[in-house]
Amino acid sequence: MRERRLEVLLDGDRLPGAELERPEPLGTALARALDLGRLAHFEQLETRSDPDRAPGWQLATAYLGLVPADRELPGAWAPVDELPPLADDHADIVLAARARLRAKLSYTNVGFALAPATFTISELRRIYVAALGHDVSATNLQRVLVRRGVLERIPGRRAPGRAGGRPAALFRFVSQELAITDEFAALRPPR
Amino acid sequence: MRERRLEVLLDGDRLPGAELERPEPLGTALARALDLGRLAHFEQLETRSDPDRAPGWQLATAYLGLVPADRELPGAWAPVDELPPLADDHADIVLAARARLRAKLSYTNVGFALAPATFTISELRRIYVAALGHDVSATNLQRVLVRRGVLERIPGRRAPGRAGGRPAALFRFVSQELAITDEFAALRPPR
DNA sequence: GGGGTTTTAGACTGTGGGACGAAAACCGTG
DNA sequence: CACGGTTTTCGTCCCACAGTCTAAAACCCC
Numbered sequence: 001m002r003e004r005r006l007e008v009l010l011d012g013d014r015l016p017g018a019e020l021e022r023p024e025p026l027g028t029a030l031a032r033a034l035d036l037g038r039l040a041h042f043e044q045l046e047t048r049s050d051p052d053r054a055p056g057w058q059l060a061t062a063y064l065g066l067v068p069a070d071r072e073l074p075g076a077w078a079p080v081d082e083l084p085p086l087a088d089d090h091a092d093i094v095l096a097a098r099a100r101l102r103a104k105l106s107y108t109n110v111g112f113a114l115a116p117a118t119f120t121i122s123e124l125r126r127i128y129v130a131a132l133g134h135d136v137s138a139t140n141l142q143r144v145l146v147r148r149g150v151l152e153r154i155p156g157r158r159a160p161g162r163a164g165g166r167p168a169a170l171f172r173f174v175s176q177e178l179a180i181t182d183e184f185a186a187l188r189p190p191r
Numbered sequence: 192m193r194e195r196r197l198e199v200l201l202d203g204d205r206l207p208g209a210e211l212e213r214p215e216p217l218g219t220a221l222a223r224a225l226d227l228g229r230l231a232h233f234e235q236l237e238t239r240s241d242p243d244r245a246p247g248w249q250l251a252t253a254y255l256g257l258v259p260a261d262r263e264l265p266g267a268w269a270p271v272d273e274l275p276p277l278a279d280d281h282a283d284i285v286l287a288a289r290a291r292l293r294a295k296l297s298y299t300n301v302g303f304a305l306a307p308a309t310f311t312i313s314e315l316r317r318i319y320v321a322a323l324g325h326d327v328s329a330t331n332l333q334r335v336l337v338r339r340g341v342l343e344r345i346p347g348r349r350a351p352g353r354a355g356g357r358p359a360a361l362f363r364f365v366s367q368e369l370a371i372t373d374e375f376a377a378l379r380p381p382r
Numbered sequence: 383g384g385g386g387t388t389t390t391a392g393a394c395t396g397t398g399g400g401a402c403g404a405a406a407a408c409c410g411t412g
Numbered sequence: 413c414a415c416g417g418t419t420t421t422c423g424t425c426c427c428a429c430a431g432t433c434t435a436a437a438a439c440c441c442c
Contacts, residue, residue: 020240023240024240025239025240025241026238026239026240026250044237044238046235047217047235047238047252048216048217049211049214049215049216049217050216059217059250061238120389121389121390122388122389137430137431137432138389138390139390139391139431139432139433140430140431140432142390143429143430144429144430147429159439160387160388160389160438160439160440161387161388161440162440162441163386163387163388163439163440163441164386164387164388164438164439164440164441165386165387165388165389165438165439165440166387166388166389166390166437166438166439167388167389167438167439168388168389168390169389169390311420312420312421313419313420328399328400328401329420329421330400330401330402330421330422331399331400331401333421334398334399335398335399338398338399350408351407351408351409351419351420352409352418352419353409353410354408354409354410354417354418354419355407355408355409355410355417355418355419356407356408356409356417356418356419356420357406357407357408357418357420357421358407358408358419358420359419359420359421360420360421
């Protein structure tokens with residue numbers, strides 16, 4: 001996330017990755033190879049076994065890792081909606097990952113993995129807009145997330161920017177652990 | 192699904208599976224080994240690489256396949272909520288699969304993969320109750336699914352059973368392709 | 383102090399879904 | 413054939429929640 005756009009880390013014309021040689025969990029192998037430090041959210045996506053994958057044949061397991069918007073990380077980051085041509089089906093994987101992220105933003109609290117430790121509603125709104133790809137009302141965003149117990153207000157206010165404006169209240173995510181917050185409106189158990 | 196309970200196919204004390212030897216997509220290898228015919232829904236779950244998995248070390252990719260309630264299939268089926276002790280982490284996998292199914296029942300039309308071609312609302316209700324693990328109102332189930340365009344009424348009625356009762360209207364799923372029907376209430380794009 | 387800007391708060395509205403009750407249509411029995 | 417028991421169907425009420433709008437609050441710069 002940078003400049004109001006969702007970005008993805010690339011290694012040339014492909015997604016960065018690691019080869020699994022010794023017995024170890026998939027996630028740790030990837031984390032060791034990428035050296036991104038602790039990621040707030042790290043989630044397995046699909047495993048593909050395309051026989052025509054070059055060279056020879058191999059299995060590939062994709063992962064989705066999220067980095068907070070205020071963290072600067074080295075490497076080549078490309079905007080997700082303006083990807084250069086990628087090798088194999090890597091562009092597909094990026095789109096699938098974005099779809100997964102968008103869905104989870106709506107019914108979980110993954111936002112904590114994209115947002116700084118504390119933030120104003122406007123800042124959070126910009127992050128959600130960039131990730132979701134469509135506009136979001138700041139009023140509704142705050143009300144929805146606070147009512148669900150995802151967001152909580154903390155003391156203090158942020159001084160306005162150059163252009164002026166009322167000082168903004170500060171918020172933070174109540175939990176840093178992934179949790180489902182929307183019990184899928186329909187088909188709920190009766191009370 | 193049998194006798195109003197969700198069931199899982201077992202092969203002794205483990206989930207049925209196949210070993211991948213030649214280059215081929217994971218799904219086809221599994222389908223060939225299991226010989227269940229065409230499944231209405233077939234979905235990849237998690238891939239695990241536990242070094243302490245016996246014997247030696249191996250990767251394992253779990254899949255979720257759904258069989259309509261009216262189809263009788265050979266093999267040893269066990270109720271999901273009364274599983275015998277299973278090898279490795281297979282019990283975990285079954286529970287994860289059930290969780291996935293329950294979530295998808297709420298925001299997609301996967302129901303088509305569990306239901307017969309045509310059915311009454313009461314029959315569909317029994318299926319949903321078994322899969323979700325909690326009661327569901329027949330009235331609301333019908334209204335919700337019809338309004339979302341998932342269900343449609345078809346001509347004819349089903350004669351009542353031994354106990355009598357009003358003849359039930361027949362329904363079917365509009366589509367047999369997986370589709371997301373609930374756009375995650377919150378954080379929807381403004382109109 | 384006035385105009386522009388950003389944030390905050392409140393009220394209104396519409397929709398979707400849970401709960402409830404009554405009517406419809408069937409079976410058995412006497 | 414009238415009656416009670418059963419299952420399905422239909423309609424209504426009601427509440428929670430999200431989208432919209434408007435106005436007020438609090439700041440900047442000039």
